[in-house]
Amino acid sequence: MIVATERLLNSPADLARLREEAAARMKPTGTVVSLCRGGGCEVKGSGKLFDALQAAVEELRADGKDVQLRRTGCHGFCEIGPILIVHPGNILIFQSACFEIAYVLANDGS
Numbered sequence: 001m002i003v004a005t006e007r008l009l010n011s012p013a014d015l016a017r018l019r020e021e022a023a024a025r026m027k028p029t030g031t032v033v034s035l036c037r038g039g040g041c042e043v044k045g046s047g048k049l050f051d052a053l054q055a056a057v058e059e060l061r062a063d064g065k066d067v068q069l070r071r072t073g074c075h076g077f078c079e080i081g082p083i084l085i086v087h088p089g090n091i092l093i094f095q096s097a098c099f100e101i102a103y104v105l106a107n108d109g110s
């Protein structure tokens, strides 16, 4: 018998149900902007980029838009970092394009 959180799992079906519930809880709503904060991207400026994106995202949220900013670990593409991924759509943005987007967001909020 496996104990997960506060619930006992008595069968594979219980585990499958728990997995589905967890996946539903983790499924993002709205737009999720994920910025790599791994060492390679940090060296290439993802810290400053994160600060700029955070300010822009806070403004968007204040306007009622459903946007989240998340940090990620290394994606393995350090050479083209910083790496920014936008969901939905799995849009990959890298290097200077990240800074251009942060600039646009910081200056007109759209």
Ligand code: FES
Residues within 6 Å of the ligand: 036, 037, 038, 039, 040, 041, 042, 073, 074, 075, 076, 077, 078, 079, 081, 082, 083
């Ligand atoms: S540290 Fe960002 S992709 Fe490796």
